[in-house]
Amino acid sequence: MVQITVHLSGFTPRRLAPAEQAQLLDHGLGITNVVARATARADELSAEEYREGGRILTAKVERLRPRWLAVVGITAYRTAFGDRRARIGPQERTVGGARVWALPNPSGLNAHWTATTMxxxxxxxxxxxEESSG
Structure with a gap:
């Protein structure tokens, strides 16, 4: 569902197939994981895995210097960056110098968000x- 959400939001001119993920760079987008271990469900990851992933991601952001960091999944963001009160949307803090936005996870398990609302x-x-780019 992430491909359709990224397309419907206007980030890409068409829905990209998973195999076309590298083309996101052509649109100024990059994708990485907070935790680099595949699981069927997010609750299979420990809080320490998220915190360590947050430290690794911070270092990556400091090295690559993007202007924005979007974290998909509010629980992942809250746990990785120790911000229990965070809500979906822009965050007050920066990570590695990047402005931060927490996004809903497009997982099919996230039933209270539709493709349209995401x-x-x-x-x-x-x-x-776009506004910050001038």
Missing amino acids: AEEYARLRAAV
């Missing part, structure tokens, strides 16, 4: 990025 939130991020 795309709307992703589009809010896109608008903020």
Whole structure:
């Protein structure tokens, strides 16, 4: 569902197939994981795995210097960066110098977000990025 959400939000001109992930760079987007271990469900990851992933991601952001960091999944963001009160949307803090936005996870298990409402939130991020670019 992430490909359709990214497309519906206006980040890409068409829905990209998973095999086309590298083309996201052509649109100024990069994707990485907070935790680099595949699981069927997010609750299979420990809080320490998320915190360590947050430290690794911070170092990566410091090295690559993106202007924005979008973290998909509010629980992942809260745990990785120790911000229990975070909500979906822009965050007050920066990570490695990048502005931060927490996005809903497009997992099918995230039933209270539809493709449309997720795309709307992703589009809010896109608008903020465009506005900050001048």
